[in-house]
Amino acid sequence: MDTAIERYVDERREQYLEELRSWIAIPSVSADPAHAADVHRCCERLVQRMEEIGFSARVLPTGGNPLAYGEWLGAPGKPTILIYGHYDVQPADPIELWESPPFEGTVRDGKIYGRGSVDDKGQVLMHFAALEAHLRTRGRLPVNVRIIVEGEEEIGSPNFEAALERYRDLFAADVAIISDTAVFAEDVPSLTTSVRGLVNWEIAVHGPSADTHSGYYGGILRNPIEALARIIASLKDADDRVAVPGFYDGVAELDAAQAAELRALPFDEGTEAAQLGVPALAGERGRLPLERMWFRPTLECNGIWGGYQGPGSKTIIPSWAKAKLSARLVGTQDPERVRALVTEYIKRIAPAGVRVEVQDGGLTRAVVMSRDHAAVGAASRAMQAGFGKAPVYIGTGGSIGPVASFDRILGLPQVMIGVGLPDDQIHAPNEKFNLAQLFGGIATMCVLYDELAAIG
């Protein structure tokens, strides 16, 4: 790393923490309308900060919460990178489980605790710090940079694609850099090269027009709960493989090298099961656990309800039963096709004697980034510089709407270079960001821009 830049960031660690504290102090909870003013204040704060660094920045209105946008385009002939992060945060509840106030930013044992500390304010700050270090020590950046910090990631980015269309010119770039993911483990720097897609359904099984007496009618009615249970039980076969014909179209098998890579990662089934509180892990037979989490699609029931749920017993055949389903997609699975296949399958296997309705929603494609892309190589070298060790390549089982949108709308190659840890408690009480990861992340980004300039 450039020693002047290295010295610059090393001398300012307290200052970075002070700044992150001030960001955490703005409770920019996008899910809660009561925090609308905080959301806007946070966006304005980031715009102001980008201007201080030397960017041309502004608040970009959307159909929902605004985007904080900044650009520095003073490197003609060099690549343009688009840095993405989000300034909105999850709600803090249950508040009583926090050991220090969620909206303060408290440092304990080498970690800064607070809502948004790592998801995603702290990871946005890594870029701001690295960009400022470049500009203050050299007077310029090695690449052209656009920054887009979103305000609705935690509520599913409902206005993000429309904003990408609306401001398409502002987002013209050669590669997107996304810092909103985690590494595999504390000592395992990682680059995420795949995210899963997402489709949702809600099934309603309608039986008798009202709840009926299970004594009088037990024997002549199809019980809607039982019908729904049969449908759900029929979604997978005895090997826990999804039984919907065509569901796996577009899902590639791991090759030997990929399988070996997964086996080499430190993952202990017993430890994982104990941490999750289950007697044993489960899932599709004959597949590695990390394969099942990252490279295989899933079909899960997220909720079910129907009939009597109160204390004691109520002997009815209920009028209806409902369930929510969602699938995580991988590879080139087509969300619209999967949506239709599952819907048709459910209707086809529905037992006689009831009426079945299926509503669907959510259409997020999986995204797979080739590690052969020069930008991924650049990110790998940057991470090695920042953490002293070459990163491994991992997937994530989650779905990141903006990643799918960059892919679909802008057709951008993407580098997912996040430095959170799996135990950071994102979306939960006591969210934290290890300072070693934060400072390693700043060092990584300082190198990343130079590396990306070199591939131009």
Add this chain to the structure above:
Amino acid sequence: MDTAIERYVDERREQYLEELRSWIAIPSVSADPAHAADVHRCCERLVQRMEEIGFSARVLPTGGNPLAYGEWLGAPGKPTILIYGHYDVQPADPIELWESPPFEGTVRDGKIYGRGSVDDKGQVLMHFAALEAHLRTRGRLPVNVRIIVEGEEEIGSPNFEAALERYRDLFAADVAIISDTAVFAEDVPSLTTSVRGLVNWEIAVHGPSADTHSGYYGGILRNPIEALARIIASLKDADDRVAVPGFYDGVAELDAAQAAELRALPFDEGTEAAQLGVPALAGERGRLPLERMWFRPTLECNGIWGGYQGPGSKTIIPSWAKAKLSARLVGTQDPERVRALVTEYIKRIAPAGVRVEVQDGGLTRAVVMSRDHAAVGAASRAMQAGFGKAPVYIGTGGSIGPVASFDRILGLPQVMIGVGLPDDQIHAPNEKFNLAQLFGGIATMCVLYDELAAIG
């Protein structure tokens, strides 16, 4: 019928409705601890009313909700009858489906609507009205009468057998008269000669210790809802026959005469399906509908819940899922054995990766009453007087715990003489009692006591 008695009850129809309204207004829901005070208030109200009629009455404590007990023993040398009913009611939810408030008692189109209107407050009232009419017009009853009105019938009468043992002397009688059943159809007076038994279970399937992110963990966890669905789906085979080994032990096949009797009853599958609001009837393959309702056991899911049930989607693998099950028993099926068989079966088929708990309750035997008993003949004549037509003999798919207890503890012959209609929506929203059935029932009971005196 005695014309003085006939005139007495005919003149008091409005008064009976007023009284029934006041009983319905006490929400004596035994399943809900929040209504404990209402349950006690209802019991006291009935005791007070029996005293007004001329009975010696009192509240009899039990291990749970008390019994309302009354006796009039002024007919030496005559038979003693034990009249049974219950003052507790089912919960009213879903409240929003009621067209008039469940705890008011609203008369519309010749029916009184309200929770407990027919099950069983209205049918208890038939006896109170008939007994009062006898006492006010003749100054005496033709038989000795004990009345027992229970407060836990809707939760499976958990303390009734112990109370029968404890107060055995108070219940000494020659025959039990139970008015908690329905006739076959509006124009088909009926006497019920068999009731099904009942066993309950609650299944809890425990997965991860907290709700988990379905992206990060989807693929390595057994989803508790899915596990529960598999369990429920495995309870029956493709012919809708219960798959639990040994479940059908003690279930007799119909003989040709019984089958012919069932076929002779007016029952149209299409009409029944349309009334219930289902596309078609369902149930065990190769059996008559009335056979399935009265003479075959069932295993039903009465409720299910787990995971996210709100608007939109929440992509979790839930920590747990639960369901309530109940079985209706027939013939000589042993409730304790069935309870154990189903519990063992559920635990045996539970998928790996989750922990399954089964709680059970309710142990009611099926009861079959001989139609050759003189009391059944007396009831038949009373019903003919009350409704102008000789009754048919039917079964009921419901379970009346006390009927089983009278059989087992007191060894009493029993007459099930109820006048509800199949469409009375008991246990459901908009429960009602047709006024023609109520008043026909009062007339029937006025005759019944004289007929029973004659067989003594």
